[in-house]
Amino acid sequence: MNHPSQETTKNWSLEQREAESRKIIKEAIEKHQGKIATAWSGGKDSTTVLHLIKQEFGKVIIPVVFIDTSVKFPEIYAFRDKLAKEWNLNLIIIKNENALKEIEIAKDKKECCYLLKTLPLRQIIEKNGWQALITAVRWDEQEARKNEVYISPRENPPHLRIHPILHFREIDIWSYIKKYNVPYCELYHKGYRSLGCIPCTQLGSAEGPERSGRDQSKEEIMQRLRDLGYF
Numbered sequence: 640m641n642h643p644s645q646e647t648t649k650n651w652s653l654e655q656r657e658a659e660s661r662k663i664i665k666e667a668i669e670k671h672q673g674k675i676a677t678a679w680s681g682g683k684d685s686t687t688v689l690h691l692i693k694q695e696f697g698k699v700i701i702p703v704v705f706i707d708t709s710v711k712f713p714e715i716y717a718f719r720d721k722l723a724k725e726w727n728l729n730l731i732i733i734k735n736e737n738a739l740k741e742i743e744i745a746k747d748k749k750e751c752c753y754l755l756k757t758l759p760l761r762q763i764i765e766k767n768g769w770q771a772l773i774t775a776v777r778w779d780e781q782e783a784r785k786n787e788v789y790i791s792p793r794e795n796p797p798h799l800r801i802h803p804i805l806h807f808r809e810i811d812i813w814s815y816i817k818k819y820n821v822p823y824c825e826l827y828h829k830g831y832r833s834l835g836c837i838p839c840t841q842l843g844s845a846e847g848p849e850r851s852g853r854d855q856s857k858e859e860i861m862q863r864l865r866d867l868g869y870f
């Protein structure tokens with residue numbers, strides 16, 4: 640399958656973006672039948688992916704993996720449970736049981752993400768023998784993602800990462816959500832533009848980069864957790 644370049648998609652309408660995403664989703668799910676899942680953080684982007692799958696197949700026909708880092712926002716847990724019920728999701732919740740200890744041990748944000756998210760995710764992919772995992776990364780989200788490709792082979796365990804909404808910009812996500820009345824977490828109404836774990840998510844600015852509220856130092860992370868009574 641030929642995928643469009645970032646340049647090609649630049650002036651696409653929302654309809655073109657949706658159509659391309661659905662094509663990628665359909666092909667991946669048909670190709671990896673029974674051996675594919677989708678990652679859902681409860682955020683606006685991965686909820687959009689769930690909705691695209693629903694549009695294509697009538698329901699979310701593949702397992703939905705939620706990585707519970709133990710330090711997600713209460714609003715995210717509430718939204719997760721509500722939507723999982725409404726959309727009858729086959730929800731798989733995974734968790735590093737030592738999460739709070741691991742946060743203390745981690746030397747920085749990168750290592751914390753590795754211990755709390757990457758490791759449990761690897762285990763579930765391996766356990767289920769999944770050949771592919773759909774995620775909601777987007778080109779315009781941050782510098783590091785601007786070279787991402789639609790189908791990206793990963794090691795350990797070997798599987799494909801499928802990125803059907805790479806070409807959605809932040810504005811396209813909100814246009815899509817409005818168009819289809821897709822439910823989303825109430826925290827966006829409080830001014831959050833990108834939602835991660837509590838210690839690494841602050842209010843960003845309306846004009847700056849979407850993830851400006853997502854990069855905290857180790858000291859800031861620990862301080863936030865102490866303020867919240869975790870330690």
Ligand SMILES: Nc1ncnc2c1ncn2[C@@H]1O[C@H](COP(=O)(O)OS(=O)(=O)O)[C@@H](OP(=O)(O)O)[C@H]1O
Nearest residue numbers: 678679680682683684685686704705706774775776
């Ligand atoms: N906790 C958890 N559980 C399940 N899936 C998750 C999780 N965190 C990230 N993701 C998946 O990765 C997409 C990008 O999210 P992030 O940019 O927040 O991830 S990260 O900061 O790179 O870890 C993300 O999409 P959105 O969070 O909607 O942007 C998901 O597809």
